[in-house]
Amino acid sequence: MRKYGLIGKTLKHSFSKKYFDNKFKEENIIDCSYELYELARIEDIKQLLSDNPDIEGLNITLPYKESVIPFLDELDESVKDTDACNCIKITNGKLIGYNTDKEGFLEAFLSVMIMDYHNMLILGNGGASKAVAAALDELSLEYTIVARNPKHKDDLNWKNLTTEHITDANVIINTTPLGMFPNTEQFPDIPYEAISRVQLAFDLIYNPEKTEFLKRAEAQGAEIENGMYMLELQADKAWEIFND
Secondary structure, three states: OEEEEEEEOOOOOOOHHHHHHHHHHHOOOOOEEEEEEEOOOHHHHHHHHHHOOOEEEEEEOOOOOOOOHHHOOEEOHHHHHHOOOOEEEEEOOEEEEEOOHHHHHHHHHHHHOOOOOOEEEEEOOOHHHHHHHHHHHHOOOEEEEEEOOOOOOOOEEHHHOOHHHHHHOOEEEEOOOOOOOOOOOOOOOOOHHHOOOOOEEEEOOOOOOOOHHHHHHHHOOOEEEOOHHHHHHHHHHHHHHHOO
C-alpha cells in the first residue's frame, strides 16, 4: 500500500483527505491511502516518518510551510523561489520539497482575470503569501505585501494601510487564515468601504466557501473568488509529483 498524507496543526476540517479519497475511488486506485497527521510542532515530523516508514509523500499546510524546510534533504526550485514548501516526495528515505501553491494560484488567478490588472495588495506574509508573490512576479505584476510584521523594506505595515491603498489596488488577495473555519466571524481589518465594483477580491481560504472578507468585498460590488480551484490545482500538481 502506497501511503500519503497531510501534515499541519489542526486538520479536522481539511479538504485534502476527502479530495484524495475521492480521486482514488474515481480512478480505481486501490493501492493508495491518504491520512491526516496533526503535529503539535514541526519537529514531530521525524517521529512521524520513523513510525510510518512506508509514507511516500506528504502535503504541508498551516502553520508549517516555512518551518518544514530545515527538515528536507533537497529543495526543488519551486521552494527556493518561494521560501515555502507544501509538498514532500519521499524517495529512498530522502525528503524532497516542492511548492505547488505557486502554480495552483497562478492558474486559478489567470482563470478569473477580467481585465489588465497592474496593482495588487497581498494581505499577509506567510508561506502562502510567498507563493502568491512568486506567481505575480512571473506575470510581471506589481504588488504590495501588507503585514503586521513586515519582513522587507517594501512591505506595508498593516497599521499604515489606508483607503488610498485599497482604491489603488485592482486585486486584493487574502493569504491570512482570518475567516477560516471554524473562526468564520474573523476577517482582515481593511477599509472595505473603499472597495468598488472594478476590483477583484481573492481569498485563498476555501472553507467556508464565502468568507467574511469575500462577503464584505462583494457587498461593495467587487468580483470575488475563493481558494477552492487553487486548492484542487495544487493538489493535482502534488499528485503528479508523487507519481513522477
